[in-house]
Amino acid sequence: MVSIDIEGAAVDFPIFDAKSRSLKKAVLGRAGGRIGTESKVPIIEALRDVTVSLRRGDRVALVGHNGAGKSTLLRLMSGIYEPTRGRASVVGKVAPVFDLAVGMDPEISGFENILIRGLFLGMTRKQMEQRVDDIAEFTELGDYLSMPLRTYSTGMRVRLALGVVTSIDPEILLLDEGIGAVDAEFLAKARDRLNELVERSGILVFASHSDEFLADLCDTAIWMDQGTIREHGPLREVLHHYKGRDVLAEIDAR
Template sequence: MSVGIETHQAWVEFPIFDAKSRSLKKAFLGKAGGAIGRNPSKVVVVEALRDINLSLKEGDRVGLVGHNGAGKSTLLRLLSGIYEPSRGSAQIRGRVAPVFDLGVGMDPEISGYENIIIRGLFLGQTRKQMLAKIEEIADFTELGDYLEMPLRTYSTGMRVRLAMGVVTSIDPEILLLDEGIGAVDAEFMKKARIRLQKLVERSGILVFASHSNEFLAQLCDTAMWIDHGQIRERGGIQDVVTAYEGPEAGEHVARTLQELEAEKKRGEQG
Protein backbone atom coordinates (compact mmCIF):
# COMPACT_ATOMS: atom_id res chain seq x y z
CA MET A 1 0.00 0.00 0.00
CA SER A 2 1.46 3.38 -1.05
CA VAL A 3 2.08 6.15 1.46
CA GLY A 4 -0.42 9.00 1.23
CA ILE A 5 -2.62 11.59 2.94
CA GLU A 6 -6.10 12.50 1.69
CA THR A 7 -8.47 14.94 3.37
CA HIS A 8 -11.83 15.92 1.91
CA GLN A 9 -13.69 18.97 3.26
CA ALA A 10 -12.25 18.21 6.71
CA TRP A 11 -13.26 20.39 9.66
CA VAL A 12 -11.95 20.31 13.22
CA GLU A 13 -14.34 21.93 15.70
CA PHE A 14 -14.23 22.16 19.48
CA PRO A 15 -17.70 22.47 21.08
CA ILE A 16 -18.35 25.17 23.69
CA PHE A 17 -21.19 23.77 25.74
CA ASP A 18 -21.69 26.86 27.89
CA ALA A 19 -21.87 29.50 25.19
CA LYS A 20 -22.94 32.18 27.69
CA SER A 21 -19.57 32.10 29.41
CA ARG A 22 -17.37 34.77 27.81
CA SER A 23 -14.32 33.69 29.79
CA LEU A 24 -14.69 30.10 28.56
CA LYS A 25 -14.89 31.36 24.97
CA LYS A 26 -11.73 33.38 25.48
CA ALA A 27 -9.94 30.40 27.04
CA PHE A 28 -10.82 28.23 24.04
CA LEU A 29 -9.85 30.87 21.49
CA GLY A 30 -6.53 31.39 23.25
CA LYS A 31 -5.71 27.70 22.93
CA ALA A 32 -7.18 26.77 19.58
CA GLY A 33 -7.41 29.92 17.49
CA GLY A 34 -10.11 29.81 14.82
CA ALA A 35 -13.53 31.41 14.68
CA ILE A 36 -16.63 30.86 16.78
CA GLY A 37 -19.55 29.38 14.84
CA ARG A 38 -22.29 26.77 15.05
CA ASN A 39 -22.07 23.22 13.75
CA PRO A 40 -24.97 21.50 11.90
CA SER A 41 -26.42 20.47 15.31
CA LYS A 42 -26.51 24.18 16.33
CA VAL A 43 -23.88 23.64 19.04
CA VAL A 44 -21.57 26.65 19.48
CA VAL A 45 -18.05 25.59 18.43
CA VAL A 46 -14.58 26.97 17.85
CA GLU A 47 -13.85 26.28 14.17
CA ALA A 48 -10.12 25.44 14.38
CA LEU A 49 -9.94 24.07 10.81
CA ARG A 50 -12.45 24.59 8.01
CA ASP A 51 -12.91 22.75 4.73
CA ILE A 52 -9.38 21.31 4.38
CA ASN A 53 -8.76 19.50 1.08
CA LEU A 54 -5.35 17.84 0.73
CA SER A 55 -3.84 15.11 -1.41
CA LEU A 56 -0.22 14.25 -0.56
CA LYS A 57 1.86 11.41 -1.97
CA GLU A 58 5.34 9.99 -1.43
CA GLY A 59 8.03 12.57 -2.14
CA ASP A 60 5.89 15.60 -1.21
CA ARG A 61 7.59 18.19 1.03
CA VAL A 62 5.06 20.80 2.20
CA GLY A 63 5.77 23.82 4.40
CA LEU A 64 3.03 25.48 6.49
CA VAL A 65 3.12 29.23 7.11
CA GLY A 66 0.72 31.43 9.08
CA HIS A 67 0.50 33.40 12.31
CA ASN A 68 0.32 31.71 15.73
CA GLY A 69 -3.19 30.35 16.27
CA ALA A 70 -3.92 30.16 12.52
CA GLY A 71 -4.39 26.37 12.62
CA LYS A 72 -0.96 24.97 11.61
CA SER A 73 -0.54 22.83 14.76
CA THR A 74 -4.18 21.71 14.57
CA LEU A 75 -3.60 20.60 10.97
CA LEU A 76 -0.53 18.59 12.03
CA ARG A 77 -2.64 16.92 14.72
CA LEU A 78 -5.39 16.13 12.20
CA LEU A 79 -2.83 14.56 9.83
CA SER A 80 -1.31 12.52 12.68
CA GLY A 81 -4.69 11.06 13.70
CA ILE A 82 -4.67 12.80 17.11
CA TYR A 83 -7.74 14.83 16.02
CA GLU A 84 -10.59 13.23 14.09
CA PRO A 85 -12.40 15.51 11.64
CA SER A 86 -15.76 16.67 13.02
CA ARG A 87 -16.99 16.92 9.41
CA GLY A 88 -15.53 15.56 6.18
CA SER A 89 -12.84 12.88 6.09
CA ALA A 90 -9.11 12.33 6.62
CA GLN A 91 -7.27 9.22 5.40
CA ILE A 92 -3.64 8.62 6.38
CA ARG A 93 -1.76 5.71 4.80
CA GLY A 94 1.67 5.05 6.28
CA ARG A 95 3.62 5.10 9.54
CA VAL A 96 3.44 8.59 11.06
CA ALA A 97 6.20 10.23 13.12
CA PRO A 98 4.75 13.34 14.81
CA VAL A 99 7.57 15.68 15.89
CA PHE A 100 5.64 18.43 17.63
CA ASP A 101 4.92 17.17 21.11
CA LEU A 102 8.30 15.90 22.24
CA GLY A 103 7.14 14.93 25.74
CA VAL A 104 4.63 12.31 24.55
CA GLY A 105 5.67 8.75 25.33
CA MET A 106 8.24 9.72 27.97
CA ASP A 107 8.17 8.77 31.66
CA PRO A 108 9.70 11.14 34.27
CA GLU A 109 10.39 8.29 36.74
CA ILE A 110 12.66 6.17 34.54
CA SER A 111 16.15 6.81 33.16
CA GLY A 112 17.12 8.54 29.94
CA TYR A 113 18.24 5.22 28.45
CA GLU A 114 14.88 3.59 29.25
CA ASN A 115 13.05 6.61 27.82
CA ILE A 116 14.95 6.23 24.55
CA ILE A 117 13.39 2.74 24.22
CA ILE A 118 9.90 3.87 25.34
CA ARG A 119 9.81 6.89 23.03
CA GLY A 120 11.02 4.73 20.13
CA LEU A 121 8.24 2.20 20.74
CA PHE A 122 5.73 5.09 20.79
CA LEU A 123 7.03 6.12 17.33
CA GLY A 124 6.42 2.63 15.93
CA GLN A 125 9.92 1.15 16.32
CA THR A 126 10.69 -2.27 17.82
CA ARG A 127 12.74 -2.74 21.01
CA LYS A 128 15.45 -4.46 18.92
CA GLN A 129 15.65 -1.47 16.53
CA MET A 130 15.98 0.98 19.43
CA LEU A 131 18.64 -1.09 21.21
CA ALA A 132 20.71 -1.02 18.00
CA LYS A 133 20.46 2.81 17.90
CA ILE A 134 20.84 3.60 21.60
CA GLU A 135 24.59 4.29 21.58
CA GLU A 136 24.41 6.62 18.58
CA ILE A 137 21.45 8.50 20.13
CA ALA A 138 23.34 8.84 23.42
CA ASP A 139 26.34 10.37 21.58
CA PHE A 140 24.11 12.86 19.78
CA THR A 141 22.37 14.08 22.96
CA GLU A 142 25.71 14.78 24.74
CA LEU A 143 23.93 13.98 28.04
CA GLY A 144 26.63 11.61 29.31
CA ASP A 145 25.99 10.18 32.79
CA TYR A 146 22.61 11.93 32.97
CA LEU A 147 21.23 9.13 30.77
CA GLU A 148 21.45 6.88 33.86
CA MET A 149 19.30 9.37 35.84
CA PRO A 150 15.48 9.66 35.99
CA LEU A 151 14.00 12.05 33.45
CA ARG A 152 12.51 14.24 36.24
CA THR A 153 16.06 15.42 37.07
CA TYR A 154 16.47 16.89 33.54
CA SER A 155 16.10 20.54 32.55
CA THR A 156 13.70 21.36 29.69
CA GLY A 157 16.62 21.71 27.27
CA MET A 158 17.97 18.29 28.26
CA ARG A 159 14.57 16.67 27.69
CA VAL A 160 14.37 18.25 24.23
CA ARG A 161 17.86 16.89 23.40
CA LEU A 162 16.81 13.39 24.42
CA ALA A 163 13.52 13.46 22.51
CA MET A 164 15.19 15.01 19.46
CA GLY A 165 17.84 12.29 19.48
CA VAL A 166 15.19 9.56 19.40
CA VAL A 167 12.92 11.19 16.86
CA THR A 168 15.72 11.91 14.37
CA SER A 169 16.99 8.31 14.52
CA ILE A 170 13.94 6.73 12.90
CA ASP A 171 12.85 6.22 9.26
CA PRO A 172 9.27 7.59 9.05
CA GLU A 173 6.93 7.17 6.11
CA ILE A 174 5.13 10.40 7.08
CA LEU A 175 7.02 13.06 9.04
CA LEU A 176 4.95 15.84 10.68
CA LEU A 177 7.33 18.46 12.01
CA ASP A 178 6.80 21.65 14.02
CA GLU A 179 9.89 23.83 14.29
CA GLY A 180 8.73 25.37 17.58
CA ILE A 181 9.85 22.25 19.41
CA GLY A 182 11.61 23.63 22.39
CA ALA A 183 14.39 25.22 24.32
CA VAL A 184 17.84 24.11 23.25
CA ASP A 185 20.98 26.17 22.86
CA ALA A 186 21.89 27.56 19.43
CA GLU A 187 24.94 25.32 18.97
CA PHE A 188 22.92 22.16 19.62
CA MET A 189 20.08 23.38 17.37
CA LYS A 190 22.60 23.82 14.54
CA LYS A 191 23.68 20.19 15.01
CA ALA A 192 20.02 19.11 15.27
CA ARG A 193 19.12 20.89 12.01
CA ILE A 194 21.68 18.85 10.06
CA ARG A 195 20.19 15.71 11.63
CA LEU A 196 16.64 16.89 10.89
CA GLN A 197 17.60 17.45 7.25
CA LYS A 198 18.84 13.85 6.99
CA LEU A 199 15.61 12.66 8.67
CA VAL A 200 13.58 14.56 6.04
CA GLU A 201 15.61 12.94 3.24
CA ARG A 202 14.68 9.49 4.63
CA SER A 203 10.97 10.35 4.96
CA GLY A 204 8.23 9.55 2.45
CA ILE A 205 6.09 12.67 3.08
CA LEU A 206 7.00 15.81 5.05
CA VAL A 207 4.57 18.42 6.42
CA PHE A 208 6.55 21.12 8.22
CA ALA A 209 5.21 24.12 10.19
CA SER A 210 7.83 26.84 10.59
CA HIS A 211 8.36 30.58 11.04
CA SER A 212 11.81 30.32 9.44
CA ASN A 213 11.56 30.91 5.69
CA GLU A 214 15.17 29.78 5.24
CA PHE A 215 14.45 26.46 6.93
CA LEU A 216 11.29 26.03 4.81
CA ALA A 217 13.29 26.67 1.64
CA GLN A 218 15.91 24.17 2.82
CA LEU A 219 13.46 21.33 3.52
CA CYS A 220 10.33 21.89 1.38
CA ASP A 221 9.29 22.07 -2.30
CA THR A 222 5.86 23.67 -1.85
CA ALA A 223 4.03 25.64 0.83
CA MET A 224 0.56 26.42 2.20
CA TRP A 225 -0.58 29.55 4.00
CA ILE A 226 -3.02 28.67 6.79
CA ASP A 227 -5.17 31.59 7.94
CA HIS A 228 -8.04 31.40 10.46
CA GLY A 229 -8.26 27.63 10.01
CA GLN A 230 -8.43 27.68 6.21
CA ILE A 231 -5.94 27.15 3.38
CA ARG A 232 -5.57 30.69 2.05
CA GLU A 233 -2.89 30.03 -0.56
CA ARG A 234 -0.83 27.08 -1.86
CA GLY A 235 1.99 26.76 -4.38
CA GLY A 236 5.73 27.33 -4.63
CA ILE A 237 7.47 28.50 -1.43
CA GLN A 238 8.42 31.90 -2.87
CA ASP A 239 4.86 32.62 -4.09
CA VAL A 240 3.22 31.57 -0.82
CA VAL A 241 5.69 33.49 1.39
CA THR A 242 5.23 36.58 -0.83
CA ALA A 243 1.44 36.35 -0.42
CA TYR A 244 1.77 35.89 3.35
CA GLU A 245 4.63 38.26 4.24
CA GLY A 246 5.16 40.49 1.20
CA PRO A 247 7.68 40.84 -1.67
CA GLU A 248 10.75 41.39 0.53
CA ALA A 249 10.27 38.03 2.30
CA GLY A 250 9.62 36.38 -1.07
CA GLU A 251 12.86 37.78 -2.49
CA HIS A 252 14.76 36.48 0.54
CA VAL A 253 13.33 32.99 -0.15
CA ALA A 254 14.39 33.28 -3.82
CA ARG A 255 17.97 34.15 -2.77
CA THR A 256 18.01 31.25 -0.27
CA LEU A 257 16.81 28.83 -2.98
CA GLN A 258 19.54 30.09 -5.37
CA GLU A 259 22.21 29.65 -2.67
CA LEU A 260 20.99 26.11 -1.91
CA GLU A 261 21.04 25.24 -5.62
CA ALA A 262 24.59 26.63 -6.01
CA GLU A 263 25.72 24.70 -2.91
CA LYS A 264 24.20 21.51 -4.32
CA LYS A 265 26.04 21.98 -7.65
CA ARG A 266 29.33 22.60 -5.86
CA GLY A 267 28.77 19.39 -3.89
CA GLU A 268 28.10 17.41 -7.09
CA GLN A 269 31.22 18.81 -8.79
CA GLY A 270 33.39 18.23 -5.68
Protein backbone atom coordinates (compact mmCIF):
# COMPACT_ATOMS: atom_id res chain seq x y z
CA MET A 1 0.00 0.00 0.00
CA VAL A 2 1.34 3.42 -0.98
CA SER A 3 2.01 5.52 2.11
CA ILE A 4 4.10 8.24 3.75
CA ASP A 5 4.41 8.07 7.54
CA ILE A 6 6.54 10.62 9.38
CA GLU A 7 6.49 10.70 13.17
CA GLY A 8 8.20 13.25 15.41
CA ALA A 9 10.85 13.81 12.75
CA ALA A 10 13.62 16.40 12.92
CA VAL A 11 16.27 17.26 10.34
CA ASP A 12 19.37 19.06 11.65
CA PHE A 13 22.25 20.52 9.65
CA PRO A 14 25.59 21.08 11.44
CA ILE A 15 27.42 24.21 10.28
CA PHE A 16 31.14 23.55 10.00
CA ASP A 17 33.87 26.13 9.47
CA ALA A 18 37.57 25.69 8.82
CA LYS A 19 38.37 25.56 12.56
CA SER A 20 35.83 22.86 13.35
CA ARG A 21 37.19 20.73 10.50
CA SER A 22 40.84 21.01 11.59
CA LEU A 23 42.95 17.89 12.15
CA LYS A 24 43.75 18.97 15.72
CA LYS A 25 40.05 19.17 16.62
CA ALA A 26 39.32 15.87 14.92
CA VAL A 27 42.07 14.07 16.84
CA LEU A 28 41.16 15.63 20.18
CA GLY A 29 37.50 14.91 19.56
CA ARG A 30 38.18 11.21 19.00
CA ALA A 31 40.39 11.11 22.09
CA GLY A 32 37.75 12.74 24.23
CA GLY A 33 39.54 16.10 24.18
CA ARG A 34 37.88 19.50 24.15
CA ILE A 35 38.91 22.96 22.98
CA GLY A 36 36.73 25.19 25.12
CA THR A 37 33.24 26.27 24.10
CA GLU A 38 34.35 27.05 20.56
CA SER A 39 34.54 23.33 19.84
CA LYS A 40 30.74 23.23 19.71
CA VAL A 41 29.35 23.02 16.18
CA PRO A 42 26.29 25.24 15.48
CA ILE A 43 23.21 23.30 14.42
CA ILE A 44 20.41 24.54 12.17
CA GLU A 45 17.08 22.84 12.83
CA ALA A 46 15.50 22.64 9.38
CA LEU A 47 12.58 20.51 10.63
CA ARG A 48 11.32 20.00 14.19
CA ASP A 49 8.80 17.48 15.53
CA VAL A 50 7.07 16.88 12.18
CA THR A 51 4.31 14.27 12.12
CA VAL A 52 2.26 13.54 9.01
CA SER A 53 0.54 10.47 7.55
CA LEU A 54 -0.49 10.27 3.87
CA ARG A 55 -2.28 7.54 1.93
CA ARG A 56 -3.29 6.81 -1.67
CA GLY A 57 -5.50 9.56 -3.05
CA ASP A 58 -4.03 12.37 -0.93
CA ARG A 59 -3.30 15.57 -2.88
CA VAL A 60 -1.38 17.83 -0.52
CA ALA A 61 -0.19 21.41 -1.00
CA LEU A 62 2.85 22.59 0.98
CA VAL A 63 2.59 26.30 1.80
CA GLY A 64 4.73 28.66 3.83
CA HIS A 65 7.29 31.42 3.45
CA ASN A 66 10.73 30.79 1.93
CA GLY A 67 12.85 28.99 4.48
CA ALA A 68 9.83 27.54 6.31
CA GLY A 69 10.96 23.95 5.66
CA LYS A 70 8.88 22.96 2.61
CA SER A 71 11.79 21.77 0.46
CA THR A 72 13.41 19.97 3.40
CA LEU A 73 10.16 18.11 4.07
CA LEU A 74 9.94 17.09 0.41
CA ARG A 75 13.49 15.76 0.55
CA LEU A 76 12.67 13.84 3.72
CA MET A 77 9.67 12.30 1.94
CA SER A 78 11.82 11.39 -1.06
CA GLY A 79 14.50 9.66 1.03
CA ILE A 80 17.22 12.17 0.14
CA TYR A 81 17.32 13.23 3.80
CA GLU A 82 16.95 10.93 6.78
CA PRO A 83 15.55 12.22 10.07
CA THR A 84 18.06 13.20 12.74
CA ARG A 85 15.41 12.21 15.26
CA GLY A 86 12.06 10.54 14.87
CA ARG A 87 10.93 8.24 12.08
CA ALA A 88 10.17 8.47 8.35
CA SER A 89 8.71 5.58 6.35
CA VAL A 90 7.83 5.82 2.65
CA VAL A 91 6.24 2.93 0.73
CA GLY A 92 5.91 3.26 -3.05
CA LYS A 93 7.84 4.40 -6.12
CA VAL A 94 8.77 8.05 -5.65
CA ALA A 95 9.13 10.54 -8.51
CA PRO A 96 10.72 13.77 -7.25
CA VAL A 97 10.68 16.89 -9.43
CA PHE A 98 12.70 19.39 -7.44
CA ASP A 99 16.37 18.53 -7.49
CA LEU A 100 17.17 18.86 -11.19
CA ALA A 101 20.77 17.74 -10.70
CA VAL A 102 19.76 14.30 -9.41
CA GLY A 103 19.77 11.68 -12.13
CA MET A 104 21.08 14.07 -14.80
CA ASP A 105 24.56 14.56 -16.27
CA PRO A 106 25.50 18.04 -17.53
CA GLU A 107 28.09 16.66 -19.96
CA ILE A 108 25.75 14.49 -22.03
CA SER A 109 22.84 15.33 -24.32
CA GLY A 110 19.20 15.88 -23.44
CA PHE A 111 18.27 12.64 -25.20
CA GLU A 112 20.77 10.68 -23.10
CA ASN A 113 19.56 12.42 -19.95
CA ILE A 114 16.00 11.34 -20.71
CA LEU A 115 17.17 7.73 -20.51
CA ILE A 116 19.31 8.30 -17.40
CA ARG A 117 16.62 10.16 -15.45
CA GLY A 118 14.09 7.51 -16.38
CA LEU A 119 16.42 4.81 -15.03
CA PHE A 120 16.89 6.90 -11.88
CA LEU A 121 13.10 6.91 -11.45
CA GLY A 122 12.90 3.12 -11.72
CA MET A 123 12.05 2.66 -15.41
CA THR A 124 13.87 0.27 -17.76
CA ARG A 125 15.91 1.46 -20.74
CA LYS A 126 13.39 -0.11 -23.13
CA GLN A 127 10.49 1.68 -21.42
CA MET A 128 12.25 5.03 -21.73
CA GLU A 129 13.24 4.46 -25.35
CA GLN A 130 9.52 3.97 -26.12
CA ARG A 131 8.77 7.34 -24.48
CA VAL A 132 11.54 9.46 -26.02
CA ASP A 133 9.53 10.82 -28.95
CA ASP A 134 6.60 11.80 -26.75
CA ILE A 135 8.92 13.50 -24.23
CA ALA A 136 10.77 15.35 -26.99
CA GLU A 137 7.51 16.66 -28.44
CA PHE A 138 6.25 17.79 -25.02
CA THR A 139 9.44 19.65 -24.04
CA GLU A 140 9.63 21.60 -27.34
CA LEU A 141 13.42 21.64 -26.95
CA GLY A 142 14.05 20.58 -30.56
CA ASP A 143 17.73 20.48 -31.53
CA TYR A 144 18.77 21.31 -27.96
CA LEU A 145 18.03 17.69 -27.06
CA SER A 146 21.16 16.75 -28.99
CA MET A 147 23.29 19.24 -27.04
CA PRO A 148 24.94 18.83 -23.60
CA LEU A 149 22.72 19.62 -20.63
CA ARG A 150 25.20 22.27 -19.42
CA THR A 151 24.09 24.48 -22.32
CA TYR A 152 20.49 24.53 -21.02
CA SER A 153 18.90 27.34 -19.05
CA THR A 154 17.13 26.51 -15.76
CA GLY A 155 13.78 26.65 -17.51
CA MET A 156 14.93 24.22 -20.18
CA ARG A 157 16.13 21.78 -17.53
CA VAL A 158 12.75 21.98 -15.83
CA ARG A 159 11.05 21.22 -19.15
CA LEU A 160 13.22 18.14 -19.58
CA ALA A 161 12.61 16.95 -16.01
CA LEU A 162 8.86 17.53 -16.32
CA GLY A 163 8.78 15.73 -19.65
CA VAL A 164 10.38 12.64 -18.15
CA VAL A 165 8.41 12.47 -14.91
CA THR A 166 5.04 13.11 -16.57
CA SER A 167 5.67 10.22 -18.95
CA ILE A 168 5.85 7.60 -16.20
CA ASP A 169 3.45 6.28 -13.57
CA PRO A 170 4.81 7.19 -10.13
CA GLU A 171 3.08 6.06 -6.97
CA ILE A 172 4.26 9.15 -5.08
CA LEU A 173 4.78 12.44 -6.94
CA LEU A 174 6.74 15.21 -5.18
CA LEU A 175 6.74 18.62 -6.89
CA ASP A 176 8.67 21.71 -5.81
CA GLU A 177 8.05 25.32 -6.76
CA GLY A 178 11.14 25.18 -8.98
CA ILE A 179 8.86 24.16 -11.87
CA GLY A 180 7.86 27.82 -11.97
CA ALA A 181 11.15 28.50 -13.75
CA VAL A 182 9.49 27.66 -17.06
CA ASP A 183 7.57 30.32 -18.98
CA ALA A 184 3.86 30.84 -18.42
CA GLU A 185 2.86 29.48 -21.85
CA PHE A 186 4.66 26.18 -21.29
CA LEU A 187 3.37 25.96 -17.72
CA ALA A 188 -0.19 26.26 -19.02
CA LYS A 189 0.53 23.47 -21.49
CA ALA A 190 2.02 21.34 -18.73
CA ARG A 191 -1.01 21.76 -16.47
CA ASP A 192 -3.19 19.24 -18.34
CA ARG A 193 -0.34 16.76 -18.41
CA LEU A 194 0.31 17.27 -14.70
CA ASN A 195 -3.38 16.77 -13.94
CA GLU A 196 -3.31 13.47 -15.82
CA LEU A 197 -0.21 12.45 -13.90
CA VAL A 198 -1.84 13.35 -10.58
CA GLU A 199 -4.80 11.12 -11.51
CA ARG A 200 -2.40 8.22 -12.12
CA SER A 201 -0.19 8.75 -9.06
CA GLY A 202 -1.16 7.53 -5.62
CA ILE A 203 0.03 10.52 -3.56
CA LEU A 204 0.86 14.08 -4.61
CA VAL A 205 2.77 16.58 -2.45
CA PHE A 206 3.26 19.96 -4.15
CA ALA A 207 5.16 22.96 -2.73
CA SER A 208 4.32 26.19 -4.55
CA HIS A 209 3.57 29.89 -4.11
CA SER A 210 1.00 29.71 -6.93
CA ASP A 211 -2.43 29.53 -5.29
CA GLU A 212 -4.10 28.86 -8.66
CA PHE A 213 -1.81 25.91 -9.38
CA LEU A 214 -2.33 24.48 -5.87
CA ALA A 215 -6.11 24.85 -6.23
CA ASP A 216 -5.92 22.98 -9.54
CA LEU A 217 -3.98 19.99 -8.21
CA CYS A 218 -4.57 19.73 -4.44
CA ASP A 219 -7.45 19.41 -1.98
CA THR A 220 -5.62 19.52 1.36
CA ALA A 221 -2.67 21.58 2.60
CA ILE A 222 0.18 21.61 5.12
CA TRP A 223 1.29 25.02 6.37
CA MET A 224 5.01 24.96 7.24
CA ASP A 225 6.36 27.63 9.59
CA GLN A 226 9.93 27.74 10.94
CA GLY A 227 10.48 24.02 10.36
CA THR A 228 7.25 22.84 11.97
CA ILE A 229 3.73 22.01 10.77
CA ARG A 230 1.52 24.89 11.86
CA GLU A 231 -1.67 23.53 10.30
CA HIS A 232 -2.78 20.51 8.24
CA GLY A 233 -6.29 20.39 6.81
CA PRO A 234 -8.59 21.27 3.88
CA LEU A 235 -6.89 23.48 1.29
CA ARG A 236 -9.39 26.35 1.54
CA GLU A 237 -9.09 26.60 5.33
CA VAL A 238 -5.30 26.37 5.46
CA LEU A 239 -4.81 28.92 2.66
CA HIS A 240 -7.31 31.24 4.34
CA HIS A 241 -5.43 31.10 7.64
CA TYR A 242 -2.04 31.40 5.93
CA LYS A 243 -2.96 34.29 3.62
CA GLY A 244 -5.59 35.94 5.84
CA ARG A 245 -8.22 35.83 3.11
CA ASP A 246 -10.32 33.34 1.11
CA VAL A 247 -7.89 32.73 -1.74
CA LEU A 248 -9.97 30.04 -3.45
CA ALA A 249 -13.02 32.34 -3.58
CA GLU A 250 -10.86 34.97 -5.33
CA ILE A 251 -9.69 32.35 -7.85
CA ASP A 252 -13.30 31.19 -8.50
CA ALA A 253 -14.37 34.80 -9.09
CA ARG A 254 -11.83 35.40 -11.87
